[in-house]
Amino acid sequence: MTDDDRLPRFCREARSQFPALTSGELSGWPLRVTRAHVRRCAECAAELARQEQLSAALVSLRDQPPQPPPGLLEDLLARANRRNVRERAAVPARGAVSGARPGLSVAFLTVGAVASTGIGYGIWRGARALRHR
């Protein structure tokens, strides 16, 4: 059994709302009930004051990020510049058909499309001529 379990039910339920209360997420009926309880209960009021201190401390951590270890940047840059990683990353951008440049891929695809359309048209015309004979 935790200390929370030994608290009166109203105190327990009010305290479970403290994180939402201090972050401004609590609204409506739960907000009114929690505030009313804190006004009546000195222990919960003190606990809420501690919660507000904690919330402020946690928010302050946003401005104090852990610093990366020395050498991490160099490792990242070295890894990014490895040939195989760059190639894996860049393959689709280098052109799906040519393997070189997107512009060249577009040119290949256009020529292919025009050629296949022409061949198809020729076959259709030939078949039509045979049928008319």
Added chain:
Amino acid sequence: MVRVTAASVKESNLTVQVDPALVRACQRGEPGALDPLIRATYADVYALSRRMLADPDDAADATQEVFVRVMRSVLGFRGESAFGTWLHRVTVNVCLTMLRKRAKAREAGLVAGRNAFALPDDESMLAAGGPLPDEVAATADLAARSEAALATLPEDSRAVVVLRDIEGLSTKEVAELLGVTETVVKVRLHRAHTRLRALVVGDGDDREALP
């Protein structure tokens, strides 16, 4: 496993501004485009990883993994959100994957912490690698004490605190990220805050909140 979708997370506190032209250059595979992108963002990626994983070596590994994923996936970035937001999601997903792997390894008894073969629910085991509560209480500075106290939390609770209280996501967003209900997030947050209040602010009776 829940993956973070573009719609699930609002603009996060990973506020680093990245020039969209730089991102487009990376998408085109231009040589040299990745370097400034990495330089501009790696410290934020490391900081988030460090807090979520509470281990400097794991955080460095996670940062490496994040940028490998960025290099592989940057083509899929369509600019529907800011690049920083997208990077934040990638980082959180990498950290969650590492936490799950770590939990599995711990269940199998493969990870040696302060109590290498403790059960997964054993709280003292979950503090492995982090400072002991007494060490936290002895730290003078409030922010430093908060940082140290964070490392003593169970991993699931720590992820909730980092994402919600430090990164500033809402309860709903944290629930979506972690693949749990909002009620679970609230319960974890309540337990974590009760413990953190005792460690960081002090409550006079040195009680332990977590069962």
